[in-house]
Amino acid sequence: MSDLLPASTETGTLGVPHLKRMWAAAHAARSGAQSARPNEGRLDHQVLNALGLGLQQTWAYLMHTAPTFERFEHWIVDTAGAPDPLDRERLRATIHRQPLSDTVRARLDAIEASPPVLDETDLAHWHEHGYVVLHDAITESEREAAEQAVYAHVHADPNDRESWYRGDGRHGIMVELIQHAALNAARHSPRIHKAFAQLWDTADLWPTADRCGFHPPQRAGYPFPGPDLHWDLDLGAPLEFDTQGILYLTDTPAEQGALTVVPGFQRKLPDWLAALEPGLDPQDQDLHALGSEPVAGRAGDLVIWHAWLPHGSRPNLGERPRLVQYINRSISVSA
Ligand SMILES: O=C(O)CCC(=O)C(=O)O
Known part of the structure; x- marks a missing residue:
């Protein structure tokens, strides 16, 4: 067809x-x-x-x-x-598989030529653990604007606890806020692009148009809705390198619903899949038993992780909602 x-x-x-x-x-x-x-x-x-x-x-x-x-x-x-x-x-x-225009090429070349934003220690951490944290990924005023955009979208007030639970415009902890000027700072940031370019080994990447997240503390009648550990990959298809990212818009201590990953699993996934008994669904296994850990961060931290890591959020046992913007870069592909 x-x-x-x-x-x-x-x-x-x-x-x-x-x-x-x-x-x-x-x-x-x-x-x-x-x-x-x-x-x-x-x-x-x-x-x-x-x-x-x-x-x-x-x-x-x-x-x-x-x-x-x-x-x-x-x-x-x-x-x-x-x-x-x-x-x-x-x-x-x-x-059309044609050469990029001079203007586009110059933009990408400028990113390639710019100084690294991830240093040797960051890159070693990436290779060992499969994730890296870029501090102060955007400016404080950009972060604040994005935080306010998320609060406004879910009709919640940072100082009114009851308003955090009204549930407007959300799917669990995900918020379908994509088109908003305040979210473009991270999408178009050369600094963030450079970090991804270092991990992909090319600047020929596209910023993703992703949604946001609002994750208030759990309480009676408001249990953690997930997502728990999972992969967003088709594990039945040949594995391809990919990244994922989350920008913390608020301080996010471990207990406040922080991103949770199985560090280092990017080095183990192919063998683990091969060893799994036939017929078992990899996503249905006890993935926490593989050694999950929360990744705490400060407001403005961008956590980039290797897509082969099992990852998810965790119950928010803190005092404040966790607000995030999901942000990633995808590799350029032809038809
Ligand atoms: O929001 C989180 O902490 C986890 C995000 C997640 O599971 C995903 O992006 O697939």
Whole structure:
């Protein structure tokens, strides 16, 4: 069926490649048709990241609304603004497998040439434990603006404890806040980009358009909703290097629902999977028994972890809500 879908190079009014193909695939999926698009997940994500749209957000819109392609393009602009011309050009060059324009190349080269933000100790920690903490990843005023944006989005007041539990606009600890000017500081920060570039060994990465998190202290009637330890990988497919990241917008001591990982497991995952009894679901095992540890941090700390680490949050047993912005970079891929 995949040959019935438009080619990734086909564009509409916005001039964004791959969008029509993604839209047509959603249409096909909605009407129950099989449309085999192996290995296009990263490409879908790249196009949506370039447009500042969430993957789940867009997929939910396409599946629930079944818009015409023209309507879909309108929704994109209404939701995330008009596509940035440079990002669109970069997408086109990448997808057509053509050289990047001088302007885009110069931007990436500037990041490659900039001084490292992770030092030798950070990199050694990354190789040993599979995660690293970048302190003061954004400025204090940028952090404060992002914190306020999350509070406003969930209609909560930092000084009104009852307001933390109203549950507006959340899925568990996740908050579907993606398009907000205050979140762009971290997405477009050269310092953060450099940290990821050091880990990926290339600056040719895309900032992800991710959501935020609001995780108040648990109490009677408000138990920890998860997520507990898991992977966001397809563990049945060949393992590929990937990163994930979380920016603490508030001080986050270990007991205050801190990110929890199994340090060093990036070095063990392939053997562990191979040794697992056939038929057992890796995600259903006692992953804490592998040696989970919380990663405490200060407001403004960005924790980047290797996607092969089992990871999750933990119950918030502290006094204050934990506020975060999820932030990552994905590697540039072609059609
Ligand atoms: O919010 C957290 O601490 C964990 C995040 C997580 O599990 C994820 O991003 O997949």
